[in-house]
Amino acid sequence: MYLLNQEEQKMFVDQLRKMVDDKVRPRAAEIDEKEEFPWDLKEVFQEMGLFGLSVPEQYGGNRQGHLYTCLAVEEIAVACVSSSLIVQGQALGWEPILIGGTEEQKKKYGPMVASGDVIISYGLTESGAGSDSGAMATRAVKKGDKYVINGTKCFITNGPVANLITVFAMTDASKGVKGISAFVVPTDSPGFSVAKWEKKMGIKGSPTGELVFEDLEVPAENLVGQEGKGFVYAMKTLDTSRPVIGAQACGVARGALELATKYAKERVQFGRPIANFQGIGWMLADMAAELEAARCLVYQAAQLVDDNNPNKSYLSAASKLVASNVAMKITTDALQIAGGYGYMREYPFERMMRDAKITQIYEGTNQIMKLIISRELLK
Numbered sequence: 086m087y088l089l090n091q092e093e094q095k096m097f098v099d100q101l102r103k104m105v106d107d108k109v110r111p112r113a114a115e116i117d118e119k120e121e122f123p124w125d126l127k128e129v130f131q132e133m134g135l136f137g138l139s140v141p142e143q144y145g146g147n148r149q150g151h152l153y154t155c156l157a158v159e160e161i162a163v164a165c166v167s168s169s170l171i172v173q174g175q176a177l178g179w180e181p182i183l184i185g186g187t188e189e190q191k192k193k194y195g196p197m198v199a200s201g202d203v204i205i206s207y208g209l210t211e212s213g214a215g216s217d218s219g220a221m222a223t224r225a226v227k228k229g230d231k232y233v234i235n236g237t238k239c240f241i242t243n244g245p246v247a248n249l250i251t252v253f254a255m256t257d258a259s260k261g262v263k264g265i266s267a268f269v270v271p272t273d274s275p276g277f278s279v280a281k282w283e284k285k286m287g288i289k290g291s292p293t294g295e296l297v298f299e300d301l302e303v304p305a306e307n308l309v310g311q312e313g314k315g316f317v318y319a320m321k322t323l324d325t326s327r328p329v330i331g332a333q334a335c336g337v338a339r340g341a342l343e344l345a346t347k348y349a350k351e352r353v354q355f356g357r358p359i360a361n362f363q364g365i366g367w368m369l370a371d372m373a374a375e376l377e378a379a380r381c382l383v384y385q386a387a388q389l390v391d392d393n394n395p396n397k398s399y400l401s402a403a404s405k406l407v408a409s410n411v412a413m414k415i416t417t418d419a420l421q422i423a424g425g426y427g428y429m430r431e432y433p434f435e436r437m438m439r440d441a442k443i444t445q446i447y448e449g450t451n452q453i454m455k456l457i458i459s460r461e462l463l464k
């Protein structure tokens with residue numbers, strides 16, 4: 086919070102914290118246990134206008150800068166990472182349209198995304214095309230005034246509950262990544278099906294699906310922007326979204342640090358609170374310092390995204406790399422501070438540790454973040 090210098094930002098965070106305390110925190114353990122999408126919380130976020138944070142005003146939203154999406158996702162992730170993905174996933178699915186779409190497309194889809202009346206997902210990954218997303222096998226063939234899409238996407242966040250998917254498909258495989266295009270696909274189209282609802286280690290309340298597109302037809306007007314530009318839109322989208330994952334990582338790390346601090350002050354061994362042992366106090370100090378550093382990086386990356394700064398890919402990747410590693414370390418150390426109780430499912434520590442792990446994997450693994458950072462350095 087220490088970088089927030091505008092009154093509106095502080096007020097926004099206060100509102101979020103109140104909402105998280107009232108609505109999200111009491112539901113977090115149950116969401117994890119039941120592995121259910123929290124429709125009730127989606128409505129709460131909708132009422133607060135959180136889906137409009139990534140949509141500019143002229144397209145029906147209330148975007149005031151990328152930092153606001155980061156703030157919302159961090160605050161929700163303090164209590165429940167699964168729930169934070171509802172806001173994050175919506176921004177991710179919409180961003181390719183904002184980046185590459187025509188004015189008509191932004192005007193058409195912006196208001197429905199911003200209101201939360203539709204859920205939109207981002208469909209890039211395939212079983213044979215993960216880090217190497219350019220190796221995708223999904224094809225879109227133009228037939229008259231339609232495109233016919235065939236293929237399967239995997240691990241798609243919110244895919245099983247989405248109304249729209251931004252699907253990336255090859256329109257000209259001979260051109261490699263320059264032959265990839267993006268399409269807005271309504272999930273009520275004939276030929277769409279959810280083949281699998283994944284069982285996961287963490288973020289269990291966030292639906293992750295395998296989605297099949299079989300001779301699925303969309304009107305040519307559903308092509309986002311221009312043919313052959315899909316890969317550029319996909320990569321630019323990830324530049325905007327990685328600081329948000331960094332914010333999510335800071336959120337879960339902060340949640341774990343707050344709980345560990347409270348636990349250390351209350352838990353008595355050898356006749357005194359364990360917080361009084363230097364070994365524990367120094368652990369907490371390292372956790373706090375690393376979290377502050379990660380958050381500074383995330384805010385800075387969010388600013389570069391807003392400024393369309395040429396260094397935004399570099400810093401976005403760095404913010405996700407650092408914040409996700411910090412989240413994994415802090416959640417692990419928090420569990421350690423809680424000892425045997427930390428290992429029990431009765432306490433939130435183990436859930437936080439499981440949830441933190443995903444931030445090192447999705448939107449590009451941390452190995453891929455290092456590739457991006459080193460590529461920029463060595464240019």
Ligand SMILES: Cc1cc2nc3c(=O)[nH]c(=O)nc-3n(C[C@H](O)[C@H](O)[C@H](O)COP(=O)(O)OP(=O)(O)OC[C@H]3O[C@@H](n4cnc5c(N)ncnc54)[C@H](O)[C@@H]3O)c2cc1C
Nearest residue numbers: 207208209210215216240241242293446447448449450452
């Ligand atoms: C819960 C969840 C939600 C997701 N949500 C979405 C979503 O909404 N939309 C979407 O499109 N995708 C989504 N993904 C996919 C995610 O982005 C990919 O899983 C991720 O990019 C890695 O791809 P992969 O799993 O195929 O791993 P692989 O690419 O097979 O990588 C396996 C290992 O090899 C390493 N590796 C790969 N290439 C290199 C290299 N060149 N140098 C060094 N190491 C390398 C990786 O770092 C990793 O450790 C989601 C994934 C998960 C688990």
